[in-house]
Every structure is written in structure tokens, then in C-alpha cells.
Amino acid sequence: MLSIGKLSGLTGVKVPTIRYYEQIGLLPKPERNEGGQRIYNNTSRERLNFIRHARELGFPLEDIRELLALSDSPDQSCDAIAKRQLAEVEHRLVRLNALYKELERMVAQCTCGTVQTCRVIQVLGDHGLCVADHQKIMSHDIDQ
Amino acid sequence: MLSIGKLSGLTGVKVPTIRYYEQIGLLPKPERNEGGQRIYNNTSRERLNFIRHARELGFPLEDIRELLALSDSPDQSCDAIAKRQLAEVEHRLVRLNALYKELERMVAQCTCGTVQTCRVIQVLGDHGLCVADHQKIMSHDIDQ
DNA sequence: CCTTGAACCTCTAGTTACTAGAGGATGTAG
DNA sequence: CTACATCCTCTAGTAACTAGAGGTTCAAGG
Numbered sequence: 366m367l368s369i370g371k372l373s374g375l376t377g378v379k380v381p382t383i384r385y386y387e388q389i390g391l392l393p394k395p396e397r398n399e400g401g402q403r404i405y406n407n408t409s410r411e412r413l414n415f416i417r418h419a420r421e422l423g424f425p426l427e428d429i430r431e432l433l434a435l436s437d438s439p440d441q442s443c444d445a446i447a448k449r450q451l452a453e454v455e456h457r458l459v460r461l462n463a464l465y466k467e468l469e470r471m472v473a474q475c476t477c478g479t480v481q482t483c484r485v486i487q488v489l490g491d492h493g494l495c496v497a498d499h500q501k502i503m504s505h506d507i508d509q
Numbered sequence: 510m511l512s513i514g515k516l517s518g519l520t521g522v523k524v525p526t527i528r529y530y531e532q533i534g535l536l537p538k539p540e541r542n543e544g545g546q547r548i549y550n551n552t553s554r555e556r557l558n559f560i561r562h563a564r565e566l567g568f569p570l571e572d573i574r575e576l577l578a579l580s581d582s583p584d585q586s587c588d589a590i591a592k593r594q595l596a597e598v599e600h601r602l603v604r605l606n607a608l609y610k611e612l613e614r615m616v617a618q619c620t621c622g623t624v625q626t627c628r629v630i631q632v633l634g635d636h637g638l639c640v641a642d643h644q645k646i647m648s649h650d651i652d653q
Numbered sequence: 654c655c656t657t658g659a660a661c662c663t664c665t666a667g668t669t670a671c672t673a674g675a676g677g678a679t680g681t682a683g
Numbered sequence: 684c685t686a687c688a689t690c691c692t693c694t695a696g697t698a699a700c701t702a703g704a705g706g707t708t709c710a711a712g713g
Contacts, residue, residue, distance in 0.1 A: 368709095370660060380661085385700065400708045402661055421608065426699070451612040458609060460562060461602055468595040512680095514689060524690090525672060533670090544679045546690055570670070 367405040376413045383413065391416060391430060424450060511549040520557045527557065535560060535574060572597065 373380045386392045392412060395403045412433070419429045517524045530536045531547075536556060539547045556577065563573045576594060 368660080379701085381701065382699085384662095389699090398708095400661080402708070420699095447612060447616050451609070451616055454605060454609045454612055457565070458602070458605055460565070461598060461605060464563075465595070465598045465602060468598055472592050472595055512689080523672080526670085528691095529671065542679095544690080546679070564670090 366407075367410065369403045369405070372405045372410060372413065375410060376417055378413055378417050386413070386416065389426070391426060391433070510551075511554065513547045513549070516549045516554060516557065519554060520561055522557055522561050530557070530560065533570070535570060535577070 367375070369380050369383055372378075373383060378386075383392065387394060392409060395405050395409060398404055415433070416429055419432065420426075424432075511519070513524050513527055516522075517527060522530075527536065531538060536553060539549050539553060542548055559577070560573055563576065564570075568576075572594065579594075
């Protein structure tokens, strides 16, 4: 019922991206018409919508693949991923706010056209704003 | 004073990534010792810390390059850059806040722990939860 | 019915921001 | 002075697209 272009328009996912998702097996291979063009239905649309939303929330494709698999056979816990993402987003919000305030201050200060003191680096470089010990996340891999 | 490995350990940025940042000109070329190995100081460390935090906030390297330039020459006329970055950061904050709320709702609805009653897929697939009109963002580019 | 142009097809290559590995030189601890 | 960790350069691989070439199919107007 839906051409790839229509599907793209309805979901906001670009045409080449849809084909890419098919290629990597995130979307099932759709049927084709006489001329070999892809035809989609509402199921594909829902699935693609889900993928788009999840991507916007910062889920990597592998997590999405996992969630889709889970929804296909729902017997496992799956909110752990969402919780992890929630913590991550919260973490980002804190630091983005700090940078925002510093930029705001700079803009307010430099109406004359120059910036006297720029503390952008300090604001983000400051270890006090590190939420957690990054050693735990970015661990132990020195070189190779 | 600092070997690349020490710098890596202190900042949480992997050794090959540090070399990569140098290669693309985000970090200045450091001095070398007799044997040709890189030696760093605390300035490099601050700069690298800044880069790491900004990257974690999702800034592309080109924006970071601009922010670094801003802090390098605070006497230049650069409020235009600061203002543009401010707008960018503001936009990010708005979006991130929206995503945060959506995730929060997801997690709240998903305390059961199993997909049977977990609505992650539905919540994300639901069109009613679109943050904004995606047509405006993901616009008009059908194919090429 | 025929043309024309938009939308489709496959395939390859480019992008960003890394990451991994080969193959070899250097630095340091016992 | 010998191991062996860490360093060096270089090339190639990864994720998640994006762009382009070169060609086919569909649908609207004449």
C-alpha cells in the first residue's frame, strides 16, 4: 500500500536510511511490486516509527534490535535499557546546563565585540562537573 | 611531564583517540622526547578534558574546534560565535528535556519488569508522543 | 497512447569520530 | 641486560548513515 517515499514521508525517516535498515536486518525485507519496487504496510510503518523514536532517544541500533527482538517474544525484562538511558540523559542535562550558563554569561559580557574572560574550557573541563569516576566507564584500555 | 598513556589515564580519553585529535588539529602537536615519544603538560590535559566533556554532551568536533578557538583568542571579536553556540546549546537543552520526560514516563510505566505489560515499544512507537512535527526537522529530502 | 519527469532501483564510495591491529622502536624494572 | 610494557606510524575496520552514478519504473498531462 505504501511506497518507500510515502513511508519516508509518514515516518520522517529518509529513503536511503530505510533501505539501510533493511540491509542490516532491522526491518524485514518488504514485498515488491511488478517492477521490483518496495511496498510497505502499516506494520512496517509502526516498526519504523519505533526505530525513529528510539534513535532520537539515543538508543544505539543494537539496543533497538534487542528491544524489537524482545517485543517479538516478550518474556524478559526490558526496562533496564530505558533506565540506563534515563540516567545518561540526566547526566547530559546537568552539564549542558553548565555550558549554557557560561555561554550566556559570555554573550552578556561581550556586547562590545570582544570576550574578556572566556571560561568555557574551565566550565566543561572542571572535574567538579564530572558526574562519576570516568575511570569506571572509560576503563583500563591503554593503547590497544 | 606526561606520557600519552598517563594523559589518557587522567582524562579518560583513549591513547589512539588523543593521537587522532592531534592528527585533525584539535590538539596542538606536543613536544617529543629523545626517542620521539609525545610529552604533554597540564594545558593539554585541560584542553583534552574539555573536549571529552563536550563530546559527551554530543557536540560535533567542529563545534568543539570553534569553542576552543573562542577560548584561545578571547580578545578577538567572537561574540557571534558565542551567540550561535548559545542558540545551539539552547536547542539541545529543549530537545534533551523532551527526551528526558519521555524516558521518565517510559520507566514509570515499566516497573513490572517484563515486556508482557511493558509498554516501551508502544510508547516509542506512538505518534502522539512525537515531540514536535518531525516534518520540519527531517524535511523534504526524498531520496538523493 | 506517448512522453516526461519524479520517484524508484542497485551499487559504490564518502562522512564522522573513532577503534583495532601489524610491525617495529623505546623506556623501565628487576 | 633482558623482558616486557608502552610508545611509534600506518593501514584498515566500525557505526550509522549520506551522496552520487547510472539506470528503470510509475503516473500525470497532452
